[in-house]
Amino acid sequence: QNSYIRPNTNGLNGKLGFDYYLNKKTTFGAVVSGFINNTLSNTSNTATLTDDKQDLLRTVLATSVVDRTLRNGSVNLNMTHKLGSKGAELSVNADYVAYNARTDQSLENLIYNPDGSFNNGTTLISDLPSTLDIWAGKIDYMKPVNNRGKFELVVKSSYVSTTNIANFFDQVNDSLIVNNDFTNSFSYTENINAAYANFSYNTKKVSFQVGLRMENTNITGNQFGNAIQKDSSFSRHYTSLFPTVFVLYRLDSLAKNQLAFNLGRRINRPNYKDLNPFTYPLDLFTLYGGNPFLRPTFAQSLEVSHIFRNKYTTTI
Numbered sequence: 001q002n003s004y005i006r007p008n009t010n011g012l013n014g015k016l017g018f019d020y021y022l023n024k025k026t027t028f029g030a031v032v033s034g035f036i037n038n039t040l041s042n043t044s045n046t047a048t049l050t051d052d053k054q055d056l057l058r059t060v061l062a063t064s065v066v067d068r069t070l071r072n073g074s075v076n077l078n079m080t081h082k083l084g085s086k087g088a089e090l091s092v093n094a095d096y097v098a099y100n101a102r103t104d105q106s107l108e109n110l111i112y113n114p115d116g117s118f119n120n121g122t123t124l125i126s127d128l129p130s131t132l133d134i135w136a137g138k139i140d141y142m143k144p145v146n147n148r149g150k151f152e153l154v155v156k157s158s159y160v161s162t163t164n165i166a167n168f169f170d171q172v173n174d175s176l177i178v179n180n181d182f183t184n185s186f187s188y189t190e191n192i193n194a195a196y197a198n199f200s201y202n203t204k205k206v207s208f209q210v211g212l213r214m215e216n217t218n219i220t221g222n223q224f225g226n227a228i229q230k231d232s233s234f235s236r237h238y239t240s241l242f243p244t245v246f247v248l249y250r251l252d253s254l255a256k257n258q259l260a261f262n263l264g265r266r267i268n269r270p271n272y273k274d275l276n277p278f279t280y281p282l283d284l285f286t287l288y289g290g291n292p293f294l295r296p297t298f299a300q301s302l303e304v305s306h307i308f309r310n311k312y313t314t315t316i
Contacts, residue, residue, distance in 0.1 A: 001047040001285065011037035011070075025082040034073040041066040045283045056114040062283035064107045071100040087144040092137075099132035109284050123171040124179065124281065130164040132272065149201030160190040166278045180228045182279055186292075188272065191218040198244075207248040215240050215267070221292045223277050234292060240267065260305040270294040 017031035045062040074097040081090045105126040111119040136158040143151045168182035196213030216239045225231040244264040251257040276290040305315040 001045065001283075003043060003045045003282065005041060005043045007039050007041040009037060009039040011035055017076075027080045029076075029078045029080075031076040031078075032074070034071070036072075037070040039066075039068045039070075041068070043282070045286075047283060047285055058114075058119065059112045060284055061110045061112070062107065063110075064105060064282065066103060066105045068101065068103045073098050083143075089142045091140045091142075093140075094138075095134070095136045097132075097134040099130075101128075101130045101132075103128040103130075107281060107283070111284075122284075124182075125169045125171055125176060126182070126280075127167040128165065128278075130162065132160070132162040135159045145199075145201065148203065149199065152198040154194075154196050154198075156194045158190075158192050160188075160272075162188045162272055164188075164276050164278060178226075180226045182281070183226050184229065184278055185224045186221070186276055186278060187224075188221045188275060188292075189219070192216070196242075204253075205250050209244070209246040211244040213242040213244075215242065221275070223292065236295075240298070242266065256309050258307040258310075260303070260307060262301070262303040262305070264301050266299045266301070267296050268299070269296040 013033075013035040015031065015033040017029065017033075019027055019029040021027050041064075043062075043064040043066070045060075045064070047060045047062070048056060049058040049060070050056055074095065077094045079092045082088070083090055103126070105124075105128070107124040107126070108121065109123075110121045113119050136156070138154065138156040141153045145151055163185070164187075165185045166183055168179040169176035170179050193216045194213060196211060198209065198211035200209040201207070217237070219236045220233070221235070222233045223231065242265045245262070246264075247261040249259045249261075251259065274290045275292050275294060277292045279287050279289040281287050303315055305313055307313050
């Protein structure tokens with residue numbers, strides 16, 4: 001099986017922002033941005049089927065034309081307020097992002113006999129709209145400590161809602177017949193609430209930073225059925241802690257040699273495309289599909305590093 005895929009993409013991007021200084025302590029800001037991208041992708045795929053003696057049984061030529069349009073728009077509102085004369089600061093951010101995607105695809109499969117004569121063919125037409133909305137808000141409090149460090153406290157919440165619809169049709173002569181093997185719709189919501197505290201401090205010999213983040217995650221997904229496929233749904237709720245410790249020790253007065261110690265825990269969530277359970281055919285034998293039951297991965301890392309002249313780093 002051999003595939004040749006050639007995409008042609010073009011797009012436009014725009015961004016506009018301003019800051020308004022209410023007084024010496026308070027600043028308001030707003031940023032509006034967005035883009036539109038168009039991609040026309042042509043895929044040709046040749047698959048040969050043989051028996052256990054490697055004798056040719058069938059040859060399948062698949063041609064796929066995908067016309068995809070992506071639109072994105074985002075708004076950010078922010079405010080920064082200085083608290084007192086010692087450098088303490090309070091900042092607030094609110095964001096909204098909207099994605100809109102439209103995909104039209106035509107997949108033609110032509111099947112040939114071993115002697116090269118035409119056997120039969122199929123044509124699959126699809127219409128795949130999807131939307132993604134993201135709301136997020138964050139409050140950040142920062143206070144300097146003795147001009148050598150700072151304490152930071154942050155509270156953040158985000159809400160994500162996405163809807164994906166897959167309409168597939170078999171083209172028979174001049175008629176389109178619904179293909180219930182692929183036709184489906186999927187909705188997904190995700191709410192993440194987080195709070196974290198961070199403290200950093202610097203001396204001539206040592207710099208260190210310690211922090212702790214708590215995340216509460218709530219996820220719900222619904223795959224809606226059709227005439228031959230049943231509905232399915234899932235939900236997950238979990239709370240996790242993510243500590244971070246970083247220490248940098250300067251071995252000499254010129255800081256030519258430094259030792260660093262880093263300990264932390266991180267989370268990596270699957271992207272929304274990989275969670276989408278829809279099945280997309282490349283040809284008769286190759287299907288792409290997501291898995292809504294994918295779980296995030298957690299990593300605990302411990303690193304010890306030596307830094308020489310701020311140029312060369314050796315890490316274990």
